[in-house]
Amino acid sequence: MNALEINNLTKSYKDFTLSDLCLTIPEGSITGFIGENGAGKSTTIKLILGAIKRDGGDISILGSNSYDDSIKEDIGVVLDDVGFPGCLTAVQVGNIMRNAYKNWSDDLYTDYLRKLGIPDKKPFSDFSRGTRMKLGFAVCMSHSPRLLLLDEATGGLDPVVRDEVTTIIKDFASDGKHSVLISSHIVSDLEKICDRIAFIHQGQLLMCKSKEEIAEEYSGMGLEDLFLKMVKGEMQ
Amino acid sequence: MKALVLKDIYMMLKYCRSFFMIIAVFTLISIFTENNLFFAMYPCLFVSLIPNSLLAYDERSKWEIYASTMPVTRAQMVSAKYIVGLMMQGITLIVSSIALVVRSLRFGESVIQSAALIGAMIPLMLLTTALGLPVMFRFGVEKGRIFYYVLVGLLAALAGGSSFFITGETGEILKNTAFAIMPALVLLPIVINALSWYLSCVFYKKREFN
Numbered sequence: 001m002n003a004l005e006i007n008n009l010t011k012s013y014k015d016f017t018l019s020d021l022c023l024t025i026p027e028g029s030i031t032g033f034i035g036e037n038g039a040g041k042s043t044t045i046k047l048i049l050g051a052i053k054r055d056g057g058d059i060s061i062l063g064s065n066s067y068d069d070s071i072k073e074d075i076g077v078v079l080d081d082v083g084f085p086g087c088l089t090a091v092q093v094g095n096i097m098r099n100a101y102k103n104w105s106d107d108l109y110t111d112y113l114r115k116l117g118i119p120d121k122k123p124f125s126d127f128s129r130g131t132r133m134k135l136g137f138a139v140c141m142s143h144s145p146r147l148l149l150l151d152e153a154t155g156g157l158d159p160v161v162r163d164e165v166t167t168i169i170k171d172f173a174s175d176g177k178h179s180v181l182i183s184s185h186i187v188s189d190l191e192k193i194c195d196r197i198a199f200i201h202q203g204q205l206l207m208c209k210s211k212e213e214i215a216e217e218y219s220g221m222g223l224e225d226l227f228l229k230m231v232k233g234e235m236q
Numbered sequence: 237m238k239a240l241v242l243k244d245i246y247m248m249l250k251y252c253r254s255f256f257m258i259i260a261v262f263t264l265i266s267i268f269t270e271n272n273l274f275f276a277m278y279p280c281l282f283v284s285l286i287p288n289s290l291l292a293y294d295e296r297s298k299w300e301i302y303a304s305t306m307p308v309t310r311a312q313m314v315s316a317k318y319i320v321g322l323m324m325q326g327i328t329l330i331v332s333s334i335a336l337v338v339r340s341l342r343f344g345e346s347v348i349q350s351a352a353l354i355g356a357m358i359p360l361m362l363l364t365t366a367l368g369l370p371v372m373f374r375f376g377v378e379k380g381r382i383f384y385y386v387l388v389g390l391l392a393a394l395a396g397g398s399s400f401f402i403t404g405e406t407g408e409i410l411k412n413t414a415f416a417i418m419p420a421l422v423l424l425p426i427v428i429n430a431l432s433w434y435l436s437c438v439f440y441k442k443r444e445f446n
Contacts, residue, residue, distance in 0.1 A: 086297055087246065100307065
């Protein structure tokens with residue numbers, strides 16, 4: 001079973017169109033979704049989550065129709081803005097999530113808070129960007145998800161936090177049953193941890209291949225160079 | 237939905253302290269104000285602004301987008317706001333009722349008249365939420381806010397102005413018929429509230445969170 005299947009996904013805005021996006025995330029893989037700012041990465045993730053309505057196409061998440069909200073029990077998400085109200089503390093967030101997720105584990109959550117050095121009684125608005133992201137990760141990992149959707153989750157993080165976060169992601173997918181889709185415009189992060197790479201540019205998918213296929217086809221060219229050449233039309 | 241209500245309670249305890257202070261002060265003043273019911277009735281309308289305030293904080297923190305990652309439906313997100321609103325209206329009504337009774341005893345006024353006023357406040361409270369929230373859920377807080385303030389102002393004027401009608405001869409007639417028509421006066425806003433809840437769910441389901 002594929003963790004995520006997107007077929008001919010379309011969304012139109014006045015000055016941007018995501019057109020006929022087809023993307024498959026095999027179970028057990030970490031797929032990097034690379035695109036420049038405004039390419040459609042966040043739009044794709046919001047369409048997967050139902051935060052915005054699609055104009056066309058289908059999305060299947062862990063074998064289920066994406067319109068079913070109960071599937072979100074099995075999805076862990078970290079967004080660029082994270083999204084917790086500023087007054088909430090980590091303890092309060094844990095109390096809320098305990099009542100939201102059937103598989104919520106207080107022990108796991110407490111463990112992540114400790115491991116990631118997240119203060120439990122400080123309001124979210126007082127956190128640095130890195131700590132906010134870490135709290136987002138602590139929450140998303142504490143209800144035993146099967147699929148992680150990470151939208152620009154490493155952007156703006158210092159190298160120490162980025163390393164902590166990439167370690168969490170690699171450990172998560174190491175058993176072959178858990179899958180990750182991580183979007184970013186920071187190619188170096190994705191190069192380290194992803195085993196599949198998808199390029200998106202101006203709402204169109206340019207490529208989606210495994211790292212081995214890319215290395216074989218494009219003679220060991222770096223991902224950033226490859227992306228830039230594809231965007232400029234110098235390569236297909 | 238318990239998670240969403242709990243989140244709103246946490247936010248209310250932090251962000252709505254000024255609401256509680258104003259309600260407490262107005263209620264206290266109402267006990268000592270003889271010929272003006274404004275201070276008694278305004279808290280019941282004012283408390284109806286709490287769900288709007290919470291919606292505003294949700295939008296500011298982009299909670300709505302985050303909530304779409306959770307196993308909660310749009311209907312549950314709407315319902316949490318109505319539940320919290322009703323909860324706070326209930327508490328405020330009890331506090332205002334106690335204050336009104338104390339006031340009546342203090343100034344030697346009819347307790348039945350106070351009961352009638354309390355009965356009149358219920359539909360006003362319910363209507364304020366019922367008419368305002370669907371607009372907020374449909375258009376968002378920024379655009380819905382103006383409509384809401386106009387509505388609260390009108391209802392507050394109606395509530396304050398009604399005190400002139402419930403004295404004298406009109407007051408006597410109302411006193412005698414109050415208990416007869418009260419069920420209808422309470423039932424109608426409940427029905428409107430239910431319709432409002434339904435409409436809010438329909439509107440919110442169609443909203444996009446970019």
